[in-house]
Amino acid sequence: MKTIQIKGVSKVYGHTKALDKVDIDIESNRIYGLLGRNGAGKTTLLNLMTNRIFPTEGEVIIDGERVYENDKVLGNIFYMAEKNLYPEDERVRNIYKWTKEFYPSFDMVYAEDLSEKFGLDLKKKVKSLSTGYASIFKAIAALASNTDIVLFDEPVLGLDANHRDMFYKELIANYSERPKTMIISTHLIEEVSSVIEEAIIIKEGKLILKQSVEELLSGAYVVSGETSRVDKYIQGKKCIGIEVLGSFKSATVFEAVNNKDKVLAEELQVEFAKAELQKVFIDLTN
Amino acid sequence: MLIDFNSEKPIYLQLAEAIEDNILKGIFEEETQIVSTTEISVKYRINPATAGKGVNVLVDEGVLYKKRGLGMFVSSGAKKKILEKRRNSFYEEYVQSLLEEAAKLSISKEDIVKMIVGGNRIEDNSNKGSK
Numbered sequence: 513m514k515t516i517q518i519k520g521v522s523k524v525y526g527h528t529k530a531l532d533k534v535d536i537d538i539e540s541n542r543i544y545g546l547l548g549r550n551g552a553g554k555t556t557l558l559n560l561m562t563n564r565i566f567p568t569e570g571e572v573i574i575d576g577e578r579v580y581e582n583d584k585v586l587g588n589i590f591y592m593a594e595k596n597l598y599p600e601d602e603r604v605r606n607i608y609k610w611t612k613e614f615y616p617s618f619d620m621v622y623a624e625d626l627s628e629k630f631g632l633d634l635k636k637k638v639k640s641l642s643t644g645y646a647s648i649f650k651a652i653a654a655l656a657s658n659t660d661i662v663l664f665d666e667p668v669l670g671l672d673a674n675h676r677d678m679f680y681k682e683l684i685a686n687y688s689e690r691p692k693t694m695i696i697s698t699h700l701i702e703e704v705s706s707v708i709e710e711a712i713i714i715k716e717g718k719l720i721l722k723q724s725v726e727e728l729l730s731g732a733y734v735v736s737g738e739t740s741r742v743d744k745y746i747q748g749k750k751c752i753g754i755e756v757l758g759s760f761k762s763a764t765v766f767e768a769v770n771n772k773d774k775v776l777a778e779e780l781q782v783e784f785a786k787a788e789l790q791k792v793f794i795d796l797t798n
Numbered sequence: 799m800l801i802d803f804n805s806e807k808p809i810y811l812q813l814a815e816a817i818e819d820n821i822l823k824g825i826f827e828e829e830t831q832i833v834s835t836t837e838i839s840v841k842y843r844i845n846p847a848t849a850g851k852g853v854n855v856l857v858d859e860g861v862l863y864k865k866r867g868l869g870m871f872v873s874s875g876a877k878k879k880i881l882e883k884r885r886n887s888f889y890e891e892y893v894q895s896l897l898e899e900a901a902k903l904s905i906s907k908e909d910i911v912k913m914i915v916g917g918n919r920i921e922d923n924s925n926k927g928s929k
Contacts, residue, residue: 542847543845677843680843681840681841681843684839684840684843684844684845684846685836685840687846688835688836688839688840688846689836691846705803706803706809706842706843706844706845706848707843707844707845708845709845709847709848725845726808726809726810726848729808730808733806784806785806786805786806
């Protein structure tokens, strides 16, 4: 069981505050989605969790121990970075062999099996892999690592729709076989919304929300109709986003619908629709 | 089984209903094993906790039961239980919305009965209805 505690963590680069006093408790054996716009601080957060960079203030604690230069803790986290950090001239198979040296739990048979499924040629050199296959190669290393914590930074970058679908299915199968803590940082929110259990949303270096996807979506909806009627409906409600198209307006309301709302909607002839995670995300981070 | 990710219904409830449908249709028979939660989550790409929640709804209702180390089985009497539950909610779930829509369109209750019995579309009777 590995829980991750991010305690009052800030990271400053020159004049930029990449992360600003972030507190997050990550429970073990769940699949999390780390969501944020470009430059929100997602990668910085993942880098801090794996001791690749050091916090300006605060600390990251895993299972009661600080990660700072802690090999025991770090040996149990696998980080699939978005950038390629592997030697370009090396062949995929050799890199998998080395991975086994650093992560004794690495499952070579499973890695070979996945490589065959995805059509990844183990004899190829890292530098000759396409963007999609470079992602597949790193994602396979992460899935086969068998560590208690696996972090994915944009795992499906450059993958076609079929391969993305395969990746998510393999990830779920992997998790079901041996539950672990997985954090997936991604831009493709709608795709992961059914895969992740909880969403962590960060904006401009600050945590703005950490909630189960189901709760998040049952606590938000879209209301639409003629502009003045929608305006009347959303009065006094927590509205997080508005779109106008001529005399038509749709608004995202960040509250659960109650019976009174339903009656009011009927009266005003405005319609309800489900709020999708992507929509809620855009509205919250705009 | 179909899961509609755009539906307003939470995924776990949709899953529970889809399993119930399969029991009603006789695809999952009583006292036989159903597909595992893992298979469901992988096939439909849904979080295993969500799939587990859907299955647990049915375990709580006595429709499914867990056999340790083996998996999930359909309880005997499950079909009857589901039938009763669905019949009880049939009015709220189907008839009420039918009547509401019919009222908006000025279709009388008699015409609805005619449609159900005769199975055909009704002629334009908007004059009759708006009286």
